[in-house]
Amino acid sequence: MQSEIRFGIVGCGLMGKEFASAAARWCHLDEDLPRPVITAVCDPNQAATTWFKNNFATIKLITTDYKQLLASNQVDAVYCAVPHDLHADVYIDVINAGKHLLGEKPFGINQKANKRIMEAVSQHPEVLVRSSSEYPFAPAVQRLCNMIDNKIFGHIIQVDAGFMHSSDLDPGKPINWKRIVLKNGEYGCMGDLGMHVCHVPFRSGWKPQNVRAILTKVYNERPDGKGKNVACETWDNATMFCEAIDPVCGQPFPMTLKTQRIAPGETNTWYLSILGTRNSARFSTKNINILEIMPYTPGGEQNWQVVDIGHPTAFKSITGGIFEFGFSDSILQMWAAFIYELTYGKVKNKFAGCVRPEETELSHRLFTCALESQRTGKCIQL
């Protein structure tokens, strides 16, 4: 096994820093995995690279042109965290350069862009291509996923999944690229938050058959940060009502997928609730250590039980088993999953793997149908 994998980072903003920070505390993991070493970074905004330069002595190349980073023989793999309008061109170039890629969601600004990425993926099976999505790595979610894997829910009655933000409730919050269609895409909040919501349902085999979506814009304008107001173009909130088929019993069930940027009181809430005839379970990042479960035997009592999970992560770490889990832990776990798959050619368990390209493809089909549903007011078949 090689001892390290040399990474280039394209996009040195919020998420580029999160990855670099996870790489810097790789010793936190107690697993036999190569270490990611940051050797190159790229951002057209040079100021964004200063933090990297100051913190990573291993960086040999700092550039404003990602093609230069891709040409470097010091780079084996790339993490790409750039605005959505750049996903297709950059991801395709990364893949064609023969570098492994962990890209960010939504994996293309729209379905057409996603199809272009999928073509490059199919032409380069030698390269590992995955999309980021870190919330399933919370230990309580891993436990819930284990319940799914063990098929103990009975018939699925209903699934509700969502990702809710609240900071856009403030009408004075200045606009950024995530609220501009040309940069973020027509999907709006679905492109931003949707893959996070779809990851576990899709991996569970709960594919939406159809969707009726209600999309809303709460504020039409926002300050531009320079004294003027500008149009805020993207959808703030989306509720997707879907029908899915339970692969265990073959029966349909309702599944709601919510992505909301204006959800009062929800700073960063990812939740998943599964109701079944034999077991039910629910989780929310608001109580990150807690998994609620309700086993049921016919005629028996219906008691929700609260399990305080602690720290049994999919990838072992030095943290004591009683301590709580956090966002940066989930990023570290996701990176362990990517590097595990790169090293061993398989995932550690079904739900301890990053999002696969075909799962992004399904998410694009869903979001495209959701846009059509909003336009027509109809339920759209996927």
Ligand SMILES: NC(=O)c1ccc[n+]([C@@H]2O[C@H](COP(=O)([O-])OP(=O)(O)OC[C@H]3O[C@@H](n4cnc5c(N)ncnc54)[C@H](O)[C@@H]3O)[C@@H](O)[C@H]2O)c1
């Ligand atoms: N996994 C998560 O939890 C999560 C959270 C937030 C954002 N994201 C995703 O990460 C991606 C980036 O979002 P962010 O919040 O880090 O954005 P950001 O605006 O903080 O950072 C994006 C960076 O990309 C740089 N950039 C622009 N054009 C570039 C180019 N041609 N080459 C290289 N760099 C370029 C920008 O200068 C900026 O520094 C998006 O796809 C977003 O959806 C994921």
